[in-house]
Amino acid sequence: MTTLAIKEQRINIMLEKSVVDRIKQLTAEKKVPSMSKFCQEAITEKLYEFEKEQKLKMMQFAASDPDYLERCNTIQKEFEAIEYNGGSEEW
Numbered sequence: 001m002t003t004l005a006i007k008e009q010r011i012n013i014m015l016e017k018s019v020v021d022r023i024k025q026l027t028a029e030k031k032v033p034s035m036s037k038f039c040q041e042a043i044t045e046k047l048y049e050f051e052k053e054q055k056l057k058m059m060q061f062a063a064s065d066p067d068y069l070e071r072c073n074t075i076q077k078e079f080e081a082i083e084y085n086g087g088s089e090e091w
Contacts, residue, residue, distance in 0.1 A: 013039075 015023075023035050032038040062068045 020035075023032070023038055026032045026038070027035055
């Protein structure tokens with residue numbers, strides 16, 4: 001039995017006519033490879049930015065969470081006893 005991995009999937013999305021017209025124009029001028037590729041890259045970029053923002057929010061929350069900070073301090077104190085003669089002073 002073989003398994004087929006689907007890498008792409010077609011969907012229908014609604015865009016404002018002015019947006020579609022502009023992408024068509026860019027495609028005709030050969031400034032973008034295709035409407036499909038342009039939209040795929042734009043959505044991928046937007047998803048990346050969204051995920052980056054979500055991670056930043058989580059880090060900001062963790063930085064103000066007393067329980068998390070206490071656990072970090074406890075771990076730091078536990079490792080202070082380990083003597084390490086390598087690396088830089090920074091670490």
